[in-house]
Amino acid sequence: MNTDSNSRIYTVSHLNAEVRRVLENEMGIVWLVGEISNLTVPTSGHWYFTLKDSQAQVKCAMFRGNNRRVTFKPANGNQVLVRARLSLYEPRGDYQLIIESMQPEGEGLLKQMFEKLKMQLSAEGLFASSQKRTLPEQPKRVGIITSKTGAALHDILNVLKRRDPSLPVVIYPTLVQGDGAAIEIAQAIGRANSRDECDVLIVGRGGGSMEDLWCFNEEIVARTIAASQIPIVSAVGHEVDVTIADFVADVRAPTPSAAAELVSRDTSLRQQQIQQRIASLGNQIERFLDGQARSLTRLFHVLALQDPKKQIERQQQQIDALSLRMNIAMQSKVQRVSQTLDNLQQQLQRHSPIHGIQRQQRELIFFQQRLKDAMEKNLTAHRHAIQLKMETLDAVSPLATLTRGFSVTQSENSKVIRSVSEVSEGQTVVSVLPDGKFKSKVL
Known part of the structure; x- marks a missing residue:
């Protein structure tokens, strides 16, 4: 065989190992949207499936340590958003994805957009505490930017009336959901600033899904809040709901009613100051935790590239594949033997005398023993054949x-x-x- 003196001769296993290293080290982490098919869950708890679209597909593996964090039960036909790293299953030479996280497609894309804008605005300093304006201790007029027909406006007005009936209120009605809502909210904030008739603004709405609250995650709303000369209290949804507007606003209130509590005068000025300080401290803690979470994510990415667990995962995948093949072979053998036993039982029923039954019972025990012996012999033969092949490979190895x-x-x-x-x-x-x-x- 003639080869170029500068060319490198690979074995198949060496080539597959090199390709796997290139895929894992060069490509890094990828996000992917697709439809689940051929989902398999062996006894090991790992998930194996195919992710496809209308024109292509790719094999995927999600190991037990990662799939335990999935908050829904995946099924064939589900559209999902996955975070994965590229790899190669060396024994078969199959290109595959090792899935690290999985979310339903719609919700996952919104969360990804949320995190991307959040990181961008944080890097620009829009969340910095130095940018926050202090709420007036005794506002002369409160502006409310929300839907004129929503429950949030009703709740805010009720609280303001109960706590300080003499406090004037200006309502800037706007859409708070759907197409065009973000632009209307930004315009209402701009209109309130141009009029300069309020000391503080409440911007928000009642609770809803992430899609319902999405206009408060739009960049135009965030930047308009940051540019406002009037202090703004963000009051979007319930306490568990978090939006970009909450991070940019001067104060985040857990609910619209709580926002009304923050901006209104009460019999105890000290109580109002304490509430403002608690809200400010909460914002600072949220920003601190957010920064720590980003640092932890970066460290996790670095660790993932050097994680020895990858080798264990590949070995576990090999074991699962071999176990699946063995189970299929065993099930096929058992089905054939079961069919034979069914035929014998039918014959036994057609010949019902006692001595015939006893004879058939003895034959049944005999066949069971033969089945056991045959299965053990079959397994022994397979082990012997594998051993011979390993010895043959060793014999022809250049190293040998x-x-x-x-x-x-x-x-x-x-x-x-x-x-x-x-x-x-x-x-x-x-x-x-x-x-x-x-x-x-x-x-």
Whole structure:
């Protein structure tokens, strides 16, 4: 066989290992949307499935340590958003994805957009405490930016009337959901600033799904809140709902009613100050925790690239594949034997005398023993065949040849020397042995 002296000869396993390393190290983490199909869940608890779209598909594996964090039960036909790293299953040469997280497609995309804008605005300093304006201790007029027909407006007005009936209120009605809502909210904030008739603004709405609250996650709303000269209290949804507007606003209130509590005068000025300080401290804690979470995520990414668990995961995948093949073979064998037993039982029913029944029972025990012996013999034969193949591979291995006292002689540029005519006196040659190399000079 003639080969270029500069070319490198690979074994199949070496090539697959190199390709796997390139995929894992060069591509890094990817986000992918697709439809689940061929979902398999073996006894190990790992998930194996195919992710596809209308034109292509890719095999995926999600190991037990990661799939325990999935908050829904996936099924064939589900559209999902996954976070994954590229890899290669070396025994079959199959390109695959190792899934690290999975979410339903719609919700997942919104969360991804949320996190992206959140990180961008945080990096620009829009969440910094130094940018926050202090709420007036005794506002002269409160502006409310929300839907004129929503429950949030009703709740805010009720609280303001109960706590300080004399406090004037200006309502800036706007959409708070759907197309065009973000633009209307931004325009209402701008209108309130241009009129300069309020000391503080409440911007918000009642609770809802992430899609319902999405206009408060729009960049135009965030930047308009940050640019406002009037202090703004964000009052979007319930206490568990968090939006970009909450991070940019000067104060975040857990509910619209709580926002009314924050901006209104009460019999105890000290209580109002305490509430404001608690809200400010909560914002600071949220921003601190958010920064710590981002740092932890970056460290996790670095650790994931060097994680020895990857090798264990690949070995676990091999074990699962072999276990699945063995189970299928065993089930097929059991089905054939079960069919034989069914036929014998039918014959036994057609010949019902006692002695016939006893004879059939003895035959049944005999066949069961034969089945057990055959299965053990079959397994022994398979093990023996595998052992023979391993010995055959060892026998033809180039390393095995070297261990018997042979060596490969090469020139310094790694070209194999096959004849004494290819060397000259004084030339340096390299001898390759099983455990290393050494150089020699031709005398």
